[in-house]
């Protein structure tokens with residue numbers, strides 16, 4: 610194993626020794642196939658994909674887009690009040706798996722999800738489950754902040770009105786204020802609640818979207834690359850916010866930033882070509898991964 614500690618997020622990566630330099634898949638002279646990272650076998654998931662205090666569980670999850678399979682037999686628990694990060698190379702299925710957890714894939718006509726998926730033990734794909742109510746319990750924050758073309762107030766009040774969570778204007782005012790406070794935005798916007806949400810900065814818009822998700826009292830918040838469109842200061846604000854939110858919510862975040870995964874999460878799940886290769890405590894994934902593919906990824910050999 611290479612010196613993985615020397616390649617921890619945030620630390621400069623040592624140049625690989627010549628003997629460690631990844632070889633091309635086919636020798637240019639002999640045509641002989643080299644063993645590449647894609648040849649490494651994935652036999653189930655190593656590490657700790659299952660936990661005792663699961664808030665959400667997926668078993669034997671397959672996802673198809675038409676004939677093409679995007680997720681292969683994933684078993685994963687998301688623990689109550691944990692932040693779990695999902696990492697892996699582009700196209701490995703991180704967002705697809707995240708969307709399984711609140712049935713956002715239902716909105717893609719060619720997408721088919723199989724397996725068993727539960728929230729507090731209840732089947733979220735069962736006939737009795739209303740996807741709209743499910744998405745209030747399992748909220749989502751997207752890569753690009755997407756406030757509605759409405760006032761700041763109405764953005765936050767939207768879901769509460771939809772689900773009848775406030776019986777009068779004063780209750781709604783309190784709910785909007787409490788949600789903006791939890792999202793760390795209230796001080797900045799308290800005098801501008803009737804101004805359009807789209808007039809805020811990118812980081813403020815993302816916190817507004819978090820306030821909108823929080824306003825319907827979710828139990829789980831899914832975040833799909835929530836800071837990739839933000840500058841480092843807005844990113845740091847969202848990361849601090851996540852740390853505060855984890856005492857009340859369970860959070861699953863897809864991120865391309867290994868530094869971010871290391872900073873915010875307690876467990877990290879590494880996906881590769883639609884398979885869940887490794888799940889472990891975040892410290893372990895980044896300092897002493899069990900699987901060769903995880904090591905290849907975190908040391909920057911591909912991805």
Ligand SMILES: Nc1ncnc2c1ncn2[C@@H]1O[C@H](COP(=O)(O)OP(=O)(O)OP(=O)(O)O)[C@@H](O)[C@H]1O
Nearest residue numbers: 674679697698699700701702703704705706717719
């Ligand atoms: N709406 C869709 N229709 C058809 N194929 C899709 C769709 N969304 C995703 N896919 C395919 O599913 C596979 C997994 O994609 P997904 O977006 O989940 O990966 P990802 O790991 O989140 O990638 P990235 O890091 O680039 O966002 C890819 O091969 C992708 O092309």
